[in-house]
Amino acid sequence: MNFIDFHCDTIEVLLNNPNSWSLSKNNLSVDIEKMKKGNSLAQFFALYINQEETKNPLDTCLEMVDKFYLELDKNIDSVALATNYKDLTKNKQKGKISAFLTIEGGEAINGSLYNLRNFYRLGVRLITLTWNFPNEIGFPNCKDEYVYRGLTSFGHELIGEMNNLSMIIDVSHLSDKGFYDVARISKKPFIASHSNSRTITNHPRNLTDEMIKILSQKGGVMGINFEKSFLGENIPAEVSDMINHIKHIRKVGGIDVIAIGSDFDGVELPSEITNIGEIDKLAFELKKNNFSEDEIEKIFYKNALRVIKDTL
DSSP: OOOOEEEEHHHHHHHHHHOOOOOOOSSSSSOOOHHHTTEEEEEEEEEEOOOOOOOOEEEEEHHHHHHHHHHHTTTTTTTOSSSSSSHHHHHTTTTTTTEEEEEGGGGGGGTOOHHHHHHHHTTEEEEHHHHHSSSSOOBBSSSSTTOOOOOOOOHHHHHHHHHHHOOOEEEETBBBHHHHHHHHHHHSSSBBOOOOOOOOOOOEEEEEEEEHHHHHHHTOEEOOOOOHHOOOSSSSSSHHHHHHHHHHHHHHHHGGGGGEEEOOOTTSOOOOOOOOTHHHHHHHHHHHTHHHHHHHHHHIHHHHHHHHHHHO
16 A cells, blocks of 8 residues: 655754665665555655754755755655655656655744745745744744744744745644644645644644644644654554554544654654554554555545645
């Protein structure tokens, strides 16, 4: 079965280990060999920004853009850039995995809409508005003091321009108030690329039932995150933990709101699924739990395809 993964941090790790690993084959959770094994249709590659590790987020992000394209050039027979549904379809016909380019941490935009537009011209099609630090757009959900702080005035402008450009808005990591601001302002579907259910695991990075309902009503999706601390108490995190979240999300928001956002190569704690080539473990467990073939296909790729088609 095909699958689409809305989030991994592989490019940042490759950039920091230039002589050790490549996108073709590495000891990480995502490489082309493993994606082929898992029958990947598309992988969203995040340009991850950590404010504590960079003095200039814009420059750091541009360096990662360069690394992304260098890796694509080296693996031109297996993977190709996609910026919309049409690109993805063409790549599939050519037997290639589609690579979507995203930014995790809107501080890379440096508070300027022209930077947003230039990143769009470079191929970026999704932006996770915040990581774990406040920025010019809004606030993260990692501290109690940020939960009720919403988008800034620039953040409001940014949402409008991302809608105009047909870019995907990602609210994973964003404060609760920021989530509701996006839901109110955005004229297009938005997503939570790598977030689970807060009712099942009470972690601020997960979504409340009310958020799940709103996301579903807006035509968006949430990508099931493989990080242990967002799934439950088991070490390593088990596939059954993912099933618990998926069942609850289906009950609250319906099957059409569920997708995959592994967070591979950004996950600090272990999971029973150690790499993208083992994604069939999730499909097997879903079948065991009486999910239909159509439901599994929606989770694995059809819901993501719909958002790509409707938004980009």
